Amino acid sequence: MIPASYVGRFAPSPTGPLHVGSLVAAVASWLDARAVGGRWLVRMEDLDVPRCEPGAADTILSQLEAYGLHWDGAVLLQSQRDDAYAEALAALQSIGVVYPCACTRSQLADASRNHEGEIIYPGTCRNGLPAGTVARAWRVSVPDVSTYFHDRIHGDLQQNLAHEVGDFIVKRADGLYAYQLAVVVDDAFQGITHVVRGADLLWNTPRQIYLQSLLGLPTPVYAHVPLITNAAGQKLSKQTLAPALPETGCGAVLTRALATLGHPPPDELAGAEPSEQLAWASAHWHIENVPTEAAIANPVSTPENCLTPDP
Numbered sequence: 001m002i003p004a005s006y007v008g009r010f011a012p013s014p015t016g017p018l019h020v021g022s023l024v025a026a027v028a029s030w031l032d033a034r035a036v037g038g039r040w041l042v043r044m045e046d047l048d049v050p051r052c053e054p055g056a057a058d059t060i061l062s063q064l065e066a067y068g069l070h071w072d073g074a075v076l077l078q079s080q081r082d083d084a085y086a087e088a089l090a091a092l093q094s095i096g097v098v099y100p101c102a103c104t105r106s107q108l109a110d111a112s113r114n115h116e117g118e119i120i121y122p123g124t125c126r127n128g129l130p131a132g133t134v135a136r137a138w139r140v141s142v143p144d145v146s147t148y149f150h151d152r153i154h155g156d157l158q159q160n161l162a163h164e165v166g167d168f169i170v171k172r173a174d175g176l177y178a179y180q181l182a183v184v185v186d187d188a189f190q191g192i193t194h195v196v197r198g199a200d201l202l203w204n205t206p207r208q209i210y211l212q213s214l215l216g217l218p219t220p221v222y223a224h225v226p227l228i229t230n231a232a233g234q235k236l237s238k239q240t241l242a243p244a245l246p247e248t249g250c251g252a253v254l255t256r257a258l259a260t261l262g263h264p265p266p267d268e269l270a271g272a273e274p275s276e277q278l279a280w281a282s283a284h285w286h287i288e289n290v291p292t293e294a295a296i297a298n299p300v301s302t303p304e305n306c307l308t309p310d311p
């Protein structure tokens with residue numbers, strides 16, 4: 001059952017303009033909120049300052065406007081939330097669940113990896129810093145138990161954090177707070193009840209649920225929509241040179257994004273103004289119709305259209 005007080009969000013990292021993969025996630029989260037008369041907030045995850053691109057946040061907002069994805073209230077900037085993250089870290093320190101870690105990336109290079117390709121932290125610093133080393137980051141100790149969670153698209157899932165992730169970083173060696181900590185602090189601060197985001201973050205969810213439990217924060221309801229991949233099967237991203245979402249011809253792109261989400265608009269609305277298509281889609285939105293595949297090939301990468309990368 002969807003509560004009347006639904007609050008959703010879209011939380012892009014302004015490392016570059018939105019691409020069609022981010023559009024699919026934004027549209028899904030917007031529709032899921034608007035279909036029940038809920039609020040939809042935008043949060044700029046500009047925490048990782050070195051990775052942010054100047055001007056990208058403004059570009060993202062103007063892309064959202066162009067696609068008719070209007071948000072409620074002011075945009076929250078993670079770059080202005082350090083005090084809140086510091087407070088959360090202090091709370092974790094006060095209950096003794098975090099510890100300083102001296103390991104460098106290269107020291108961990110040979111550690112085993114999980115199915116996402118992430119290093120499973122072997123616990124090197126868990127019982128104290130090895131002699132002669134200095135603290136670089138902060139990690140949270142995870143328990144050797146399964147975290148059970150429900151995803152509205154992927155169903156009932158579980159992960160043992162100790163086996164599949166290991167103690168994870170909450171404050172990085174460069175002094176920045178980690179995404180996992182910031183996201184739970186901000187989801188709670190913004191009163192987010194429902195998270196709808198890309199499936200690349202599905203297996204981050206148990207880490208976030210664990211931090212929420214330690215910090216006494218509510219756990220939102222989660223849904224992870226398919227990622228969009230390029231012709232080589234890679235996730236669209238800045239690293240894989242995904243082309244920016246165009247701000248003209250949006251109707252045609254939106255039609256394909258909706259089809260990818262299992263909600264193809266009727267023929268008479270294909271390519272129509274975004275506001276018309278979104279009005280139709282929010283009236284017909286059923287999250288059960290979203291494909292359960294973790295990844296789907298880019299629906300807008302045919303040679304004749306403007307989203308095709310340059311050769």
Ligand code: GLU
Nearest residue numbers: 011012013045183197201
């Ligand atoms: N900032 C993340 C991204 O752009 C999304 C985080 C989230 O939705 O939890 O991939």
